Amino acid sequence: MSFIELENVYKTYTLGETTTPALSGIDLQIDRGELVIVFGPSGAGKTTLLNMIGGLDIPTSGSVTVGEIQVSTLSARWLTIYRKNKIGVVFQFFNLISRLTALENVEYALELVGVRKNSDAEGATASFDSKGIRQKAVEYLNKVGLSERIHHFPAQLSGGEQQRVSIARALAKEPELLLADEPTGNLDYKIGRSVLEIMEAMTGKAQNRTVVIVTHNEAICPLGDRVVRLSDGQIVENYTQEYVSAKELYW
Amino acid sequence: MVFGMMDSMTYALEFQYEVAEDWDLRVDYAEMPTNASQIAIAINNSIEGVTNVTYHLISGATVTSNKSEASKQVQLIGMNDSNGYTGHIFDFENGKWDPEGIVLSVPVAEKLNVWTNDIVDLEIPRLKNYTSLAPLRAHFEMVNVSFRISGIVDEFNGLVAYMELNKLVNVSYFPGQPANTILIKVKTPTSDQLDSIRKEIYAKYSYNIRNIFTKEEQSSDFLDLLDLIYFIIYIVAIFAVILSCSIVYNTIYINLQEQQREIATLLTIGTPNRRLIRNVTFENLIVTIIGSLFGLILGWVMLWFFMRLILDLEFFRVKLDFFFFLEKTTLISFGLTFIGVLTAQFFPLRRALNLNLAEATKERVV
Ligand SMILES: Nc1ncnc2c1ncn2[C@@H]1O[C@H](COP(=O)(O)OP(=O)(O)O)[C@@H](O)[C@H]1O
Ligand SMILES: [Mg+2]
Numbered sequence: 001m002s003f004i005e006l007e008n009v010y011k012t013y014t015l016g017e018t019t020t021p022a023l024s025g026i027d028l029q030i031d032r033g034e035l036v037i038v039f040g041p042s043g044a045g046k047t048t049l050l051n052m053i054g055g056l057d058i059p060t061s062g063s064v065t066v067g068e069i070q071v072s073t074l075s076a077r078w079l080t081i082y083r084k085n086k087i088g089v090v091f092q093f094f095n096l097i098s099r100l101t102a103l104e105n106v107e108y109a110l111e112l113v114g115v116r117k118n119s120d121a122e123g124a125t126a127s128f129d130s131k132g133i134r135q136k137a138v139e140y141l142n143k144v145g146l147s148e149r150i151h152h153f154p155a156q157l158s159g160g161e162q163q164r165v166s167i168a169r170a171l172a173k174e175p176e177l178l179l180a181d182e183p184t185g186n187l188d189y190k191i192g193r194s195v196l197e198i199m200e201a202m203t204g205k206a207q208n209r210t211v212v213i214v215t216h217n218e219a220i221c222p223l224g225d226r227v228v229r230l231s232d233g234q235i236v237e238n239y240t241q242e243y244v245s246a247k248e249l250y251w
Numbered sequence: 252m253v254f255g256m257m258d259s260m261t262y263a264l265e266f267q268y269e270v271a272e273d274w275d276l277r278v279d280y281a282e283m284p285t286n287a288s289q290i291a292i293a294i295n296n297s298i299e300g301v302t303n304v305t306y307h308l309i310s311g312a313t314v315t316s317n318k319s320e321a322s323k324q325v326q327l328i329g330m331n332d333s334n335g336y337t338g339h340i341f342d343f344e345n346g347k348w349d350p351e352g353i354v355l356s357v358p359v360a361e362k363l364n365v366w367t368n369d370i371v372d373l374e375i376p377r378l379k380n381y382t383s384l385a386p387l388r389a390h391f392e393m394v395n396v397s398f399r400i401s402g403i404v405d406e407f408n409g410l411v412a413y414m415e416l417n418k419l420v421n422v423s424y425f426p427g428q429p430a431n432t433i434l435i436k437v438k439t440p441t442s443d444q445l446d447s448i449r450k451e452i453y454a455k456y457s458y459n460i461r462n463i464f465t466k467e468e469q470s471s472d473f474l475d476l477l478d479l480i481y482f483i484i485y486i487v488a489i490f491a492v493i494l495s496c497s498i499v500y501n502t503i504y505i506n507l508q509e510q511q512r513e514i515a516t517l518l519t520i521g522t523p524n525r526r527l528i529r530n531v532t533f534e535n536l537i538v539t540i541i542g543s544l545f546g547l548i549l550g551w552v553m554l555w556f557f558m559r560l561i562l563d564l565e566f567f568r569v570k571l572d573f574f575f576f577l578e579k580t581t582l583i584s585f586g587l588t589f590i591g592v593l594t595a596q597f598f599p600l601r602r603a604l605n606l607n608l609a610e611a612t613k614e615r616v617v
Contacts, residue, residue: 056519077523084521095516112521169520 001068002029003210004053004177009062009072011048011233022048023059024233030212030226032176033205035243037224038214045233046214047181053212054087054179055079067176084112088170090199092182094162096154102165103150106137106172113173140172141165144198160191164198171202171209178203178211184220196223196246261477268470271340271406274305274434276445277469278452281461283308283387285427290456294435298451302438305331305338306430308419313374314355314412319364325356325412327375329419338434339413345403350415352401358409360400369400373412378424387429396422442467492587499542499588500595503535507599514603524604531600535592543585550584 011023022045030036038046051057052064055071058079064072066086074082083089096105110133141150144164154162163183170178180199184192200223203209213220221227222244229237284290291304308329315322330338341348344357346367353371365371373396381389398414420429437444442465449463464472507514517527 054519080518080521080523083519084523087521089519091516095512095519097513097516109520 001065003032003034003067004028004030004212005063005065006049006052007063007065009049009052009059009064011045011052011057011060021233023052026062026233026235028228028235028238030210032210033208034225035200035203035211035223036213036226036228037221038212038228038230039218039221040216040230042216044216044230046216046230048233049230050179050181050212050214053177054089055082085173086176088173088175088178090163090166090170090178090180090183092185094154094159094166094186096162096165096169098154101151101153102141102146102157102168103134103137105154105165106140106169107133109169110136110172136172137168140168143171143202144168158191159187160195163187163195167195167199167202174209176210178209180211180213182215183213184217185215193246196220200246261474265470268466268473271342272338272466272469273340273436274338275437275440275466276435276448276452277464277466278433278435279461279464280431280433280459282459283429283431284459285384285387285425285429287430287433288428290430291433294433294452294456297455298448300438300444300448301435303436305434306416306428307338307432307434308416308425308429309431310375310419310423312412314359314363314371315374316363316365316369316371318369319362321362321364323359323362323410325359325410326408327373327419328411328413329416330413331416341402341404341413342406343402344405346400347402348413349401350418351399352414353398354402354404354413355400356409356411357403357405359412360403365400367400367403370397371400372397375423377422378426381426384426387426394422440465492591495546495588496591496595499591503592503595504599507531507596507603511603518604527604528600531596532593535596536589539585539589539592543588546584546588 006026006028009023009026010021013020013022026049038049040046048057052059053066053071055066055074058074059072062072063070066082069082069086071079071082096102097108100108114129114133138147138150141147144167146161146164146168149157149161152161154165157165163186167183170180178199183199184195187195199211199213203211205225213224215221222241223246224241225243226240227237228235287306287308291306295301295304310327310329311324312327313322313324341354346352346354348354353373355365355371360366363371374393375396376391377394379390379392381387404413419425435448437448445465449465452463453460514527518524
């Protein structure tokens, strides 16, 4: 059994009279440690697909399983715990908490995991005490190259820096699965590439960490072990490929 | 706050009628009789149970002094010597009763910037000529008379001056022994006894009497008036609460609306609902505390203003401590505000928590 399994997943949004099919029968398997690029035009259903995997929303029908957890059947409370313990999320618009410094943003995510002592029961991969939280947060901000700016507020950081904080926030709790929705969509070429480099370095087979990156930018596709092409809520292409490092990547 | 003031007004009024007003029945005349002492003696002698009778002459006056530009209209009460006097017990702030001088109330003295032994000028009506004696029909002219202040009193009737009856009669050129009010003290002032005496007075001396009150009736008239003011204040307060609730509701609603994205982010990275609710509530609690503090200070200032207004326009005189923060009022207003805040945060928060997380964290620029 694969790490992520989607079986005949449908999602329709109902707004008043109109119903919009966002996903129409998705079947998809992703292995542990794979870096998957979900590619498709705007409105293809990429974000919706990511939300299904990340437990941000539940499918209208079909089943979503991640690491033997039946995500599609979890209650809201367990979805929260699932997101907290299993998933790291990177957003297109960074979504940092503006009142908190870079360090505090990362610490906050760690605290959520760390406050529970018997985190194993909930399947957390890591748990920290308050001293460990500070250490871990600093360590991850170092890893994304922000050791100088840990006490800056989001507004004092550039877009690329904010996205790196958000990567640190997503990865510091060492989740099994990293989800990124257009992580470079709001960054210019060079900065976007460096952000991808960081993500790539911190994930993948070596760390045994699965990554799903959603993009409408075809140039990113060579970065994935697997490319899933979506159109109108359906998978039109799904292939594995020889992995190309972000360093060598031009787009 | 305002309720606190009303409380102390009620208290002051009750105090006035319990202690300061030393009579049991009061006879008010529609037209001033000029043989008040005869009536008083007659009532005293002929009605069983009456122990003492006295009478007041009430006139108007405008008081000025050379110590300030201000002038004050007062009710000028001419009364018999306070030595063994029936009718009024003074609570002297300063000085004493002196048949040669005049007794002013504190607000008048303060307004005119005068104190005991200062001289004040009174503009009072003086009788020029009369066409009939009983009842008295006459023409008046205004004259100025100077008086030395012999005492300052602080009591519920704020805009009054007291002076010796004969003196007032003399300077006003009134004929005979005029009075507007006869005050009666009764041996055993039960309501039955008071009623029967009242009936007897009506029967024997009904000429020109407008009304006969017991002390209780008089004070309950005032209390009714206070109740009316209470009622008005309640309505105003309810409106204020509704208004402030809607303002609080809106503020918090908009606040939470603006925070939707942040809330969604927090939920996305795995913040439990309970923790989020706790945080938002705590934040709003702080806001409530700060807001309530401001509200209390503002309310207090407004109350002070309101009181000044009353003191200037009306005769009520209320002694208030400068810092009379009433615990009850404070707690109630705080509690109400917080309930308002909780209600206000309920709906937007519920919306935020039920939000499709994907939706809020999607492509929306901050
Ligand atoms: N909350 C929603 N309510 C209604 N329709 C939605 C909602 N979210 C997405 N959709 C619709 O579903 C389709 C897929 O959306 P999405 O997954 O955001 O596409 P992508 O991320 O590929 O641009 C679009 O037609 C979009 O309009
Ligand atoms: Mg999208």
